[in-house]
Every structure is written in structure tokens, then in C-alpha cells.
Amino acid sequence: MKIRAAVINEAGQNYQIETLQLAEMQPDEVLVKMVASGMCMSDETIRKGGLGVPFPMVPGHEGSGIVEKVGGNVKSFQVGDHVVMSYAYCGQCPSCRTGHPAICNDWSELNLAGVREDGSHTFYKEDGTQVGNFYGHSSFVTHSLTHESNLTKVDEDLDLRLIGPLGCGFLTGSGTVINGLQPTVGSSIAVFGTGAVGLAAMMAAKIQGCSTIIAVDIHDSRLEIAKSLGATHVINSKITDPIEKVNEITNGLGVNYAVDTTGVGPVMKTALTVVAKGGTFAPIAVSENSLEFNPTFDLILMNKSIKGVIMGDGVPQLSIPQLAEFYREGRFAFDQLVKYYSFEDINQAAADSVNGSVIKPILIMDESYSV
The missing domain is CATH 3.90.180.10 (Medium-chain alcohol dehydrogenases, catalytic domain)
Known part of the structure; x- marks a missing residue:
């Protein structure tokens, strides 16, 4: 053929x-x-x-x-x-x-x-x-x-021209939050990078009931999209120091969860820094860059965790219909x-x-x- x-x-x-x-x-x-x-x-x-x-x-x-x-x-x-x-x-x-x-x-x-x-x-x-x-x-x-x-x-009334990305990019971002981090209702999260994966993570955070959702990027146009999709706060890190701003938003506590979708070394370090005591950071970009940190001061004394999540830890046959249903409901x-x-x-x-x-x-x- x-x-x-x-x-x-x-x-x-x-x-x-x-x-x-x-x-x-x-x-x-x-x-x-x-x-x-x-x-x-x-x-x-x-x-x-x-x-x-x-x-x-x-x-x-x-x-x-x-x-x-x-x-x-x-x-x-x-x-x-x-x-x-x-x-x-x-x-x-x-x-x-x-x-x-x-x-x-x-x-x-x-x-x-x-x-x-x-x-x-x-x-x-x-x-x-x-x-x-x-x-x-x-x-x-x-x-x-x-x-x-x-x-x-998938159901035949779903537009096949639209839903293919549910198989990877949107699955990765949303699954990192829903399956990987499993945030509690009322918790806080910062998402670094507002591309497809980052925005999916952010929408999933809203679905899971996070009350503080911070989007961080260097493009105002993407941050505007983030606000329309549920971000409670946005930070243009080219203009504003994200560490200072996150501390201001959270009264100095930091966020319970952070997700990095950029794979940029200094950005990943910033994401880890803004995580609160007892919080979790998920770096999920496919990247050759390294993340340098001191285990004692950056993790142990703060009881922080770094969690690897691949493909949103999703079972596609379960997660894709779930995302499609969220889409029908206007939540994704x-x-x-x-x-x-x-x-x-x-x-x-x-x-x-x-x-x-x-x-x-x-x-x-x-x-x-x-x-």
C-alpha cells in the first residue's frame, strides 16, 4: 500500500x-x-x-x-x-x-x-x-x-481534527498535575512556561481545585491566554523577578507545587526555589540541560521533593477520554x-x-x- x-x-x-x-x-x-x-x-x-x-x-x-x-x-x-x-x-x-x-x-x-x-x-x-x-x-x-x-x-462526535494532541502534549501537562503531583484542594502551584504542556498543567490545576495558580513566562501574549484559562496570577520573568513575586503572592511561604516545562537550567532552579517547605517540584521538559542544587539546603532542610513524571504518568486509554470529557464540560x-x-x-x-x-x-x- x-x-x-x-x-x-x-x-x-x-x-x-x-x-x-x-x-x-x-x-x-x-x-x-x-x-x-x-x-x-x-x-x-x-x-x-x-x-x-x-x-x-x-x-x-x-x-x-x-x-x-x-x-x-x-x-x-x-x-x-x-x-x-x-x-x-x-x-x-x-x-x-x-x-x-x-x-x-x-x-x-x-x-x-x-x-x-x-x-x-x-x-x-x-x-x-x-x-x-x-x-x-x-x-x-x-x-x-x-x-x-x-x-x-473516542466518541465519533468529537472532532478528529482537534483531539490528536490529547495523546501527548496535553496528556503530559495535565497528567503531571492530576496523576503525578495530585494537589490538594486549595493548594498553590506555579507553572513555568505557558506552551501546550504548561497550559495543560495549569488547566488541570484549576480542575483539581488549586486556589493559587501562577503562570510564569516571558511572553505577555501567552500570559494573557493563561489568565483566560484560569491563572490567578501571571509573571513575566523578563520584567519581574519570579522569586520575589511568588513570595509576595504567597506571603513568603512559596507554592506547594511547581512545574517546569522549559527545560532551561536557571528556570528549573528558580522553580525549585519557589517551592514551599514540604512542597514538590516536577521538571518535565525533554531537555539536555542540568539542574544543579545542594541536597542539604535545597531539599533536606526544607523537606522538598523533586518528582519525575513522564507522559503525565497517564494510561492513555483512561486519560484521553477523561480529558475529552473535561473539554465537553468547558474545563479543558x-x-x-x-x-x-x-x-x-x-x-x-x-x-x-x-x-x-x-x-x-x-x-x-x-x-x-x-x-
């Missing part, structure tokens, strides 16, 4: 829309016709050569589409199902069986190796060159082969953060995401789709 895909042939190159051959379906696979896909900063990390993913490859991991065919061993899906894509997991290891598939023992192999579990590829160029996938599927394509664990069924207005692009304009969409002019670009693969 021939498909169209956005291929990165070498690290640092732009996306190239190419015709690829899709491999034959295996019994445990599902064929999905892609309707749309969000673009995530992880895709930009991949494009530049990060995470060790082999080239050539097809990125994308926030896809949404319609099931066209199912393998003989597939039990959970049927033709016509509307689905959102997320990460792959084995379902058998201790992490998976205790409700934490985001730290599956085989996570790296299933999501970053670029091949199926048996080592074969799903994508091939017309000359036979093997092309790697991402997250066990790749969503920057017109059709994809994937596994049941990658898919979450992620639709205000997106801009749509045609598939062919993927490089412009990527550039707009990197320069910050667009919070969440979404590529449309199937222009004929309608709700």
Missing part, C-alpha cells in the same frame, strides 16, 4: 513529503487512516537528531484517525472506530500491570527503536530503503500501522491553543511552533473529513 509521509532523511533537515510503501499488516496490528496530527516539541527534538532515533524516519505521535483494517489477533478495535494515538507499551511488565505504562520496561524499544517488536519496518521507500517509525506508529502520514496499545477509542479548553495547517505546510507549522507564534500546530491529512 502506498502512502504519503513526512520524512526526515538526516538530522537537521526539513521534512520532505514522500511516497512510501506501507508493509503488510501483522496479526496484532491495526491500520489507521490518519485525519490529523498535532506537532509536539519532541518532534522537533527528533528532527534535530535527539533521542538517538535512526534516520531516515517519520516523526509524529499525536495522531487521530479512523480504523480501516484490523489484524486477526486484535480484540479491542473494529473497522470504523475513531481513535487517538499515543505511546506504545508492553502491558505485561510490573510497571504496566500496576497502572504505570509510561515507565514500561520496554518503553524505549517500543517507542524509539524505529521498528516493530520483531525488528521489521513498517515504512519503505520506493527503492527499498527502510524508514523508521516513531512511538510505534508515526502520525505524520496518511495511513499508519500500529498496535492496540497505541490506540484509544485546549481548542483555544491550536492552529490548523495542511499536511504540505508541515515545515511552516514546525517553524511557527519553534518561534512560539503558535502554541499547538495541527496538521490536516484528510481534508475531506467532517464531524
Whole structure:
């Protein structure tokens, strides 16, 4: 089967829309016709050569589409199902069986190796060159082969052009708060960085009942969006010292929780500093930068914690429908953060995401789709 895909042939190159051959379906696979896909900063990390993913490859991991065919061993899906894509997991290891598939023992192999579990590829160029996938599927394509664990069924009245980003960016931000930090009602939180992940964390904090929600960024336009989505206070850290301002807001106590989505070393240190005694800091950006601190003075004497959270510690098949329901209720207005692009304009969409002019670009693969 021939498909169209956005291929990165070498690290640092732009996306190239190419015709690829899709491999034959295996019994445990599902064929999905892609309707749309969000673009995530992880895709930009991949494009530049990060995470060790082999080239050539097809990125994308926030896809949404319609099931066209199912393998003989597939039990959970049927033709016509509307689905959102997320990460792959084995379902058998201790992490998976205790409700934490985001730290599956085989996570790296299933999501970053670029091949199926048996080592074969799903994508091939017309000359036979093997092309790697991402997250066990790749969503920057017109059709994809994937596994049941990658898919979450969603109601057909939800707009498939919109909801793909629930599979990663918005899941990561919201899940960090809901599943990772689990803030108590009336508590305080500061979110550093108001991109898709940060704003999702902030909206989740409001849903969880935090009474003080502080958004920190260097762009006034994004801080205005944060205020409209529930931030009780905003700080432009280019103009105002965030440590002083947080202390002012909290009467010198600091915040119970802090989340950093920037991955910038000094920003992460600031986020840790503003956490109150007994509080918790979650640095969740994919970053090569380090965080330096003194365990005695920065953690022990203050009884602070640093908590790592990957993919919001979410079970996609539970968290994605939960976020969709929050959206229906008007409590998770992620639709205000997106801009749509045609598939062919993927490089412009990527550039707009990197320069910050667009919070969440979404590529449309199937222009004929309608709700």
C-alpha cells in the first residue's frame, strides 16, 4: 500500500513529503487512516537528531484517525472506530500491570527503536530503503500501522481534527498535575512556561481545585491566554523577578507545587526555589540541560521533593477520554491553543511552533473529513 509521509532523511533537515510503501499488516496490528496530527516539541527534538532515533524516519505521535483494517489477533478495535494515538507499551511488565505504562520496561524499544517488536519496518521507500517509525506508529502520514496499545477509542462526535494532541502534549501537562503531583484542594502551584504542556498543567490545576495558580513566562501574549484559562496570577520573568513575586503572592511561604516545562537550567532552579517547605517540584521538559542544587539546603532542610513524571504518568486509554470529557464540560479548553495547517505546510507549522507564534500546530491529512 502506498502512502504519503513526512520524512526526515538526516538530522537537521526539513521534512520532505514522500511516497512510501506501507508493509503488510501483522496479526496484532491495526491500520489507521490518519485525519490529523498535532506537532509536539519532541518532534522537533527528533528532527534535530535527539533521542538517538535512526534516520531516515517519520516523526509524529499525536495522531487521530479512523480504523480501516484490523489484524486477526486484535480484540479491542473494529473497522470504523475513531481513535487517538499515543505511546506504545508492553502491558505485561510490573510497571504496566500496576497502572504505570509510561515507565514500561520496554518503553524505549517500543517507542524509539524505529521498528516493530520483531525488528521489521513498517515504512519503505520506493527503492527499498527502510524508514523508521516513531512511538510505534508515526502520525505524520496518511495511513499508519500500529498496535492496540497505541490506540484509544473516542466518541465519533468529537472532532478528529482537534483531539490528536490529547495523546501527548496535553496528556503530559495535565497528567503531571492530576496523576503525578495530585494537589490538594486549595493548594498553590506555579507553572513555568505557558506552551501546550504548561497550559495543560495549569488547566488541570484549576480542575483539581488549586486556589493559587501562577503562570510564569516571558511572553505577555501567552500570559494573557493563561489568565483566560484560569491563572490567578501571571509573571513575566523578563520584567519581574519570579522569586520575589511568588513570595509576595504567597506571603513568603512559596507554592506547594511547581512545574517546569522549559527545560532551561536557571528556570528549573528558580522553580525549585519557589517551592514551599514540604512542597514538590516536577521538571518535565525533554531537555539536555542540568539542574544543579545542594541536597542539604535545597531539599533536606526544607523537606522538598523533586518528582519525575513522564507522559503525565497517564494510561492513555483512561486519560484521553477523561480529558475529552473535561473539554465537553468547558474545563479543558485546549481548542483555544491550536492552529490548523495542511499536511504540505508541515515545515511552516514546525517553524511557527519553534518561534512560539503558535502554541499547538495541527496538521490536516484528510481534508475531506467532517464531524
